[in-house]
Amino acid sequence: xxxxxxxxxxxxxxxxxxxxxxxxxxxxxxxxxxxxxxxxxxxxxxxxxxxxxxxxxxxxxxxxxxxxxxxxxxxxxxxxxxxxxxxxxxxxxxxxxxxxxxxxxxxxxxxxxxxxxxxxxxxxxxxxxxxxxxxx
Amino acid sequence: xxxxxxxxxxxxxxxxxxxxxxxxxxxxxxxxxxxxxxxxxxxxxxxxxxxxxxxxxxxxxxxxxxxxxxxxxxxxxxxxxx
Numbered sequence: 001x002x003x004x005x006x007x008x009x010x011x012x013x014x015x016x017x018x019x020x021x022x023x024x025x026x027x028x029x030x031x032x033x034x035x036x037x038x039x040x041x042x043x044x045x046x047x048x049x050x051x052x053x054x055x056x057x058x059x060x061x062x063x064x065x066x067x068x069x070x071x072x073x074x075x076x077x078x079x080x081x082x083x084x085x086x087x088x089x090x091x092x093x094x095x096x097x098x099x100x101x102x103x104x105x106x107x108x109x110x111x112x113x114x115x116x117x118x119x120x121x122x123x124x125x126x127x128x129x130x131x132x133x134x135x136x
Numbered sequence: 137x138x139x140x141x142x143x144x145x146x147x148x149x150x151x152x153x154x155x156x157x158x159x160x161x162x163x164x165x166x167x168x169x170x171x172x173x174x175x176x177x178x179x180x181x182x183x184x185x186x187x188x189x190x191x192x193x194x195x196x197x198x199x200x201x202x203x204x205x206x207x208x209x210x211x212x213x214x215x216x217x218x
Contacts, residue, residue, distance in 0.1 A: 031218045047217075050146055050210055053194040054217075078217060090218050110218060118191070118210075119217030120147035131148040132216035136186045 001074070002058045004049055006081045009088045018073045023095035027102035029110045031090040033083045043124050045083045050118040054078070057117045065094075065109055069101040076109060078119060089121075139164055141171065141203055144210040149188070152181045162203065168192065169199035175211065186214050 001017060011030070018026050033045050058076050065071060075093040083089055092109045096102040113119075121132045140161045150156050160174050168190045176182050189212040190197050196212070203209065 048146060049217075050144065050191070050212070053191055053210070056194055114215070114218040116215065117217045118146065118212050118215055120213065121216040121218075122147070131151070131213070133214040134148040134185055134216075 001076070002055060002062060003077045004051055004054055004080055005077060006079070009077050009079060009091045011088070011091065014075050014077065014091055014093050017075055018093045018095040020072045020095055022097060023072050024097050025099040025102040026093065026095045027099070027106040029090075029092040029106050030088050031110065033085050033087050033089055035085045037123055040125055042085070043126055044085070045089065046122040046124060047078075047080050047083065047089065048120050048122075049078070049080050053118050058113065061109055061112045061116070064112075065105045068108070069094075069105040070096055071101070071105055072096060074105075074109075076113075078113070078117075080119075139205050141166075141205060141207070141209055143171070143175070144208070146210070146213065147216075148185060148213050149182065149211050152185075153179050166203055167199060168197045168201045168203065171203060171209070172199070188213060 036042055062074055071094055073095040077091045079089050092106050094102045094105045123130050123132060140159045143158050143160055145153060145156055162171060191210040191212050192207050
């Protein structure tokens with residue numbers, strides 16, 4: 001399951017979605033809004049996406065992961081809009097028969113999302129703002 | 137014959153131009169590379185961005201890909217999801 005949402009991410013619902021009788025391992029990665037970047041205090045983050053392409057690129061990543069690991073179920077949810085400190089910005093969940101594949105697939109999915117999916121994050125500081133990765 | 141394409145903007149490129157869609161005059165049969173050159177010419181501040189890619193109909197496009205006026209074209213600045 002893949003989703004972009006403006007609502008808070010429900011971890012318990014994601015866990016319920018992933019559970020399967022064949023799964024011996026369920027791995028989650030939660031990307032969370034931190035209160036600082038390089039020690040500069042962050043007030044909030046603002047996310048935006050090119051929706052149709054963000055969904056299709058996340059689907060490609062999930063399909064690639066399924067080619068590489070025996071994934072029983074997966075869930076990828078990314079937030080859009082304004083997020084406060086402590087909120088979950090992204091959730092990746094993977095269910096596999098054994099733990100090694102779940103760890104590896106989870107890491108592959110989040111690392112690749114950060115490289116290819118058209119979602120943008122603006123850090124808003126008390127004294128300014130900046131689009132992450134935009135400048136050399 | 138001259139025509140133009142409409143380009144969707146996001147993130148820093150929308151902030152720099154103050155617009156979420158721009159119309160770019162392009163000759164018929166222009167490529168993605170031609171479009172990027174034209175965008176840089178029309179909006180010099182784009183030069184300060186680390187990298188710019190173009191998506192055509194929701195897929196990343198190579199510079200040599202040709203554009204058609206009905207394509208959905210988007211300018212993709214460096215992504216920062218997660």
